[in-house]
Amino acid sequence: xxxxxxxxxxxxxxxxxxxxxxxxxxxxxxxxxxxxxxxxxxxxxxxxxxxxxxxxxxxxxxxxxxxxxxxxxxxxxxxxxxxxxxxxxxxxxxxxxxxxxxxxxxxxxxxxxxxxxxxxxxxxxxxxxxxxxxxxxxxxxxxxxxxxxxxxxxxxxxxxxxxxxxxxxxxxxxxxxxxxxxxxxxxxxxxxxxxxxxxxxxxxxxxxxxxxxxxxxxxxxxxxxxxxxxxxxxxxxxxxxxxxxxxxxxxxxxxxxxxxxxxxxxxxxxxxxxxxxxxxxxxxxxxxxxxxxxxxxxxxxxxxxxxxxxxxxxxxxxxxxxxxxxxxxxxxxxxxxxxxxxxxxxxxxxxxxxxxxxxxxxxxxxxxxxxxxxxxxxxxxxxxxxxxxxxxxxxxxxxxxxxxxxxxxxxxxxxxxxxxxxxxxxxxxxxxxxxxxxxxxxxxxxxxxxx
Numbered sequence: 247x248x249x250x251x252x253x254x255x256x257x258x259x260x261x262x263x264x265x266x267x268x269x270x271x272x273x274x275x276x277x278x279x280x281x282x283x284x285x286x287x288x289x290x291x292x293x294x295x296x297x298x299x300x301x302x303x304x305x306x307x308x309x310x311x312x313x314x315x316x317x318x319x320x321x322x323x324x325x326x327x328x329x330x331x332x333x334x335x336x337x338x339x340x341x342x343x344x345x346x347x348x349x350x351x352x353x354x355x356x357x358x359x360x361x362x363x364x365x366x367x368x369x370x371x372x373x374x375x376x377x378x379x380x381x382x383x384x385x386x387x388x389x390x391x392x393x394x395x396x397x398x399x400x401x402x403x404x405x406x407x408x409x410x411x412x413x414x415x416x417x418x419x420x421x422x423x424x425x426x427x428x429x430x431x432x433x434x435x436x437x438x439x440x441x442x443x444x445x446x447x448x449x450x451x452x453x454x455x456x457x458x459x460x461x462x463x464x465x466x467x468x469x470x471x472x473x474x475x476x477x478x479x480x481x482x483x484x485x486x487x488x489x490x491x492x493x494x495x496x497x498x499x500x501x502x503x504x505x506x507x508x509x510x511x512x513x514x515x516x517x518x519x520x521x522x523x524x525x526x527x528x529x530x531x532x533x534x535x536x537x538x539x540x541x542x543x544x545x546x547x548x549x550x551x552x553x554x555x556x557x558x559x560x561x562x563x564x565x566x567x568x569x570x571x572x573x574x575x576x577x578x579x580x581x582x583x584x585x586x587x588x589x590x591x592x593x594x595x596x597x598x599x600x601x602x603x604x605x606x607x608x609x610x611x612x613x614x615x616x617x618x619x620x621x622x623x624x625x626x627x628x629x630x631x632x633x634x635x636x637x638x639x640x641x642x643x644x645x646x647x648x649x650x651x652x653x654x655x656x657x658x659x660x661x662x663x664x665x666x667x668x669x670x671x672x673x674x675x676x677x678x679x680x681x682x683x684x685x686x687x688x689x690x691x692x693x694x695x696x697x
Contacts, residue, residue, distance in 0.1 A: 292410070293402045299417045300395050302667070303333060304388075306427050309445050312384045318377025319437055323430040323685065328360065328376045331387050333420040334394045335360040339367060340645065341416065342397050345409055352393045353382075366644035414477050415645070421670040428551065428607065428665040433685045436538055436549040447552025447607055449561075459497040461617055462696060463591055465490035470589045471635055472674040481649040482674045484637045488586045492696035495583055495591045498612035499619045499626070500574065500690040503559035505566075506546065508574050509535055519576045524569025527682050537565035537684040551607040551665075560611035562689045564624050568657045568681035571627040571690045583693035585630035585658045585676065592661070592673040595620045603668045609689065610664075622666065624689025625659035625677055632656035632678035656680055663687035 307315060307326050315326035324332075335356055342349045359379055361370035371379065382390075401409060428444070435442050471485035472478035514534050517525045527533060535541070538549040539557065546557040566574075575581050583591075599622025600610045612618040620626075633653050640646035656678040662671040664687060679686055 292405075292413075293399060296398065296402050296413065296417060297395070299420050300391070303330065303420055303424055303427070304391070306424055310431060314431065314434065315384060316377065316380055317434055318374075319430065319434040320685075321374035322683070323433050324373075324376050324426065325379070326427050326431060327384060327387055328379065329423045329427050329430070331356065331360040331382075331390060332362055333416075333423050334387075334391050336419055337398050337416050338394050339364075341401060341409060341412055342394065345406070346397060346401055349397060352390050356390065364644045364647050366647065412645075415648075418477060418479070418670060419648075421667045424602070424667055425663070425665050425670075429686055432538075432549070432551050435551075441549060441554045443553035444551040445607065447550060449550075449552070449555065449558065449606070449608060449610075459615075460494040460694075461497060461591065462494045463490070463492065463587065465492045468586070468590050470586050470674070472672070478672060478674060479649055479676070480641055481632075481634070481638070481653075481676050482672070484635060486636050490584075490586055490590060493583070493587055494694050494696055495587065495617070496580075496692040497615075497617050498691075499562035499609075499624060500692065501559060501611070502548075502557050502561050502563050504578075505536070505563040505574060505690075506557070506559075508577050511577070513573060513577055519573040521569055521572055521681075523681070524567070524573060527567070527569055533570070536563060536570065539565075558611070562609040562611070562619065562624050564609050564687050564689050565684050566627075566688055566690065567684045568627045568679075568688070570684075571688070572629070574690055575692055578692060580692040580694045582627055582629040583691060585628040585660060587693060588626065588628055588660045588691075589673055591617065592620045595673070597621055597671060597673070598668075599623060599662070600664050601662055601666050601668045601671070602664070604664070606664055608664055609687070619691075620661055621671060621673075622662050623664055624661075624687050625663045625666075626661045626691045627688055628658045628660060630658045632658050632676065652678065659686075659688060663689075 307330060310326055312327075315330075318325050318328075338351065339357070339361075343351065357367070358369060359371050361367050362373075363370070398413075402413060431444055435444060467487055467489055469485055469487050472482040473485050474483070513519060514528055520528065535546075536548075540547055540549075540554075547554050548557050549555075571582055595617060599619065600606055601622040604610075604622075609623040634650065638650070640650040641648070657680070659677040659679065660673075660675065662675070677686075679688070
């Protein structure tokens with residue numbers, strides 16, 4: 247629950263289990279309708295999960311006004327309305343149309359409007375112009391979601407095992423867009439001169455700040471990658487062996503206070519810390535600190551999903567690029583971990599942390615001893631380029647475009663963040679972004695070689 251201590255208004259992320267069509271009052275967006283079915287069966291459990299994921303997407307959109315949900319703040323971001331439609335298009339295109347006899351397509355024009363990057367499906371509206379799709383409006387998009395959700399509920403209840411892997415992929419695809427909705431909304435609201443809040447967020451400080459420490463890992467010949475048990479994206483496989491030299495990993499993330507020391511030491515004015523392309527970004531884009539940081543009268547503040555807030559020294563630094571992460575690491579006399587190192591260190595860590603279900607929507611300081619913040623808070627930049635694992639094969643057809651074709655000019659991030667759905671993450675999960683990207687919740691953990 248998010249609570250503004252000066253306001254009794256609260257916003258919860260609890261997922262509703264029964265549906266009714268509702269419109270929020272003034273200041274809120276539009277919420278879609280929920281669907282329930284009859285007596286529970288083994289297949290009903292899957293149906294419940296399907297409906298819960300679909301409901302949460304709409305719940306995350308609800309605090310945004312229809313105007314908020316239509317605007318596109320930059321070419322890399324998408325309007326909330328587009329996310330709501332695209333995740334629906336995915337189920338309609340890859341499941342309902344090929345697998346449900348007699349299914350009625352909601353609107354043939356949506357195939358063009360809401361295709362993201364699937365060349366095999368057909369032409370699509372240009373990504374930088376998604377904010378120009380003022381029509382269809384929100385009511386039409388919500389009707390589209392109802393239409394597809396109802397048809398998909400029938401398909402899930404049928405229990406066709408041939409469809410289940412693709413349904414599972416569609417749910418994880420939608421969870422990715424749940425995170426994107428919050429990333430993109432945060433960027434959008436940060437550009438509004440009023441600095442409005444997405445929700446009332448109370449930043450909860452821990453009772454004890456975890457001191458920085460190191461864990462040592464012997465290395466050797468180890469196996470990484472998904473083992474095939476349960477869901478994983480294709481880019482997490484196959485499991486394979488890698489050689490790792492002995493290394494040490496920081497027990498917590500780099501904090502805002504530590505990153506501020508880098509800034510105050512001239513970090514953004516000293517080219518010796520930067521990769522060539524990173525230094526070019528600093529100069530061409532005028533970078534002076536992380537995205538969403540601002541300094542007024544020597545006081546630093548940061549824009550959050552709860553609006554503009556004072557910078558908290560002990561919270562993890564967030565919204566830095568891979569270039570900034572690497573520059574900080576070099577300044578600190580350390581380096582970024584390789585993704586194989588991160589995965590081995592994380593293999594004994596519980597899949598729990600400050601993620602979407604916590605309701606904080608913002609990184610929190612580390613507390614307690616041991617290896618902390620490996621799951622949640624911020625996606626951790628690694629030094630590894632996003633490339634295929636040995637033996638990787640793209641799936642056949644349009645679904646093969648999901649990950650494989652992006653394996654160039656991107657860097658890997660690990661661990662999830664404060665807006666990642668809790669049941670979406672794995673220690674083998676490979677997120678990826680271009681090294682200059684900053685609007686996702688990217689942060690820093692340091693590593694060093696042991697010789």
